[in-house]
Amino acid sequence: MTETDPKMYDVVVLGAGPVGENVADRTRAAGLSTAIVESELVGGECSYWACMPSKALLRPAIARADARRVPGLRHLVQGDLDAPAVLAHRDDYTSHWKDDGQVGWLEGIGADLYRGQGRLAGPRRVTVTGPDSEVTTLAARHAVAVATGTRALLPPLPGIADIRPWTSREATSAQSVPGRLVVVGGGVVATEMATAWRALGSRVTVLVRGKGLLPRMEPFAGELIAEALTEAGVDLRTGTSVTAVARVDGTVVVDTDRGDRIEADEILFATGRAPHTDDIGLDTVGLTPGSWLSVDDSLRVTGTDWLYGVGDVNHRALLTHQGKYQARIAGAAIAARAQGVPILETDRWGAHAATADHAAVPQVVFTDPEAAAVGLSFAEAEETGRQVRAVDVEFASVAGAGLYADGYRGHARMVVDLDRQILLGVTFVGPGVGELIHSATVAVAAEVPIDRLWHAVPSYPTVSEVWLRLLEAYRQG
Incomplete structure (x- = not known):
């Protein structure tokens, strides 16, 4: 032809x-x-190499974490995940x-x-x-x-190609669990893969150049996930940049700008996309x-x-x-x-x-706890010059959250346009909140007035009752 x-x-x-x-x-x-x-x-x-395999890896980790918060069940799920079964499930997906x-x-x-x-x-x-x-x-x-x-976008480190680093593709398709894994980055891929591989048994070190995780979401999202990763045994180091990498006799050697030298079996660079x-x-x-x-x-x-x-x-x-x-x-x-x-x-x-794409983009980060957001953060809304207010509640105030998980920890925020009386953004952090975010997406995309949201009555006792608590907090403020 x-x-x-x-x-x-x-x-x-x-x-x-x-x-x-x-x-x-x-x-x-x-x-x-x-x-x-x-x-x-x-x-x-x-x-x-992305959505499907990563969520197949994460689902067992999150299900186990949820089960460990349920009285009468937690003692049955204290063992390790069956890593070969998890990887096989991922392969099926x-x-x-x-x-x-x-x-x-x-x-x-x-x-x-x-x-x-x-x-x-x-x-x-x-x-x-x-x-x-x-x-x-x-x-x-x-x-x-x-x-x-x-x-995947790799940083311009000398010799980086020679060490055969993981990108998101290798992180979601690996056929065995590395004993030690270094994750470079603080965004969605970094936090999700740190969650998955730590749950599968890797000793995980996360190196974040910035001050915290998930910098594009509300600050409390990164803070709560950082706490959870640390509690799970992840070595989380913020304000840390990689200055050199090498692979010596099969071992990855990582030098940082803080003078640390870290050895690992694999290194994942989750440092952006091109x-x-x-x-x-x-x-x-x-x-x-x-x-x-x-x-x-x-x-x-x-x-x-x-x-x-x-x-x-x-x-x-x-x-x-x-x-x-x-x-x-x-x-x-x-x-x-x-x-x-x-x-x-x-x-x-x-x-x-x-x-x-301009005003109502939803996203879920499938960590433990999950983070879910739609629309603008409070900082982003302020930058637009509008008169805005952030309304915050803890999920501990929601009866359904306590039933969902013993000691449920989570936080919710809605960002209100005070002149138009509509929501510009909503963020939830907590177990299972990924299934909550579509209600927020409808409210933001449709520009539902707050007065009308009072008539969208959440079922009791569900985690969705957080909506009532947010509206009550707004009225009281």
């Missing part, structure tokens, strides 16, 4: 992770012929790193899969270099959607290779009328559920434009605008 004889499609999607799959699903449902290109496994990072099921799903919706490295080759053109080095050219009548995600756009031909359409893609609310790349940047590549919200949300919006927008339907860019509640 040559450049002069491309295979024609209405839409071409680069990347067959959850985001690319959802774009293809929506465009196919609208009757548009769609090709999707993938260089690795269909199903992407979330299915094989990754389909043993085989994508047959995902490929079958793509075939079921009628999308054509091209395996290989996809690159833009000018406007509405994509070349695919297959495993056999054969090059196929695809042409898109209406749109090309880039959904190639991100990759866009996976360095080798997809951005230069052929006037964009910078390796850059984040700037997009409008319909996910169309700034300055183009055919190119879309969906999911992590646009840096709006590096979360699978937000990427899938964007994909649904992008697919609808592509279909509407293909059919000549006008899109109102100012319609923030419409089907073609990804407005939740």
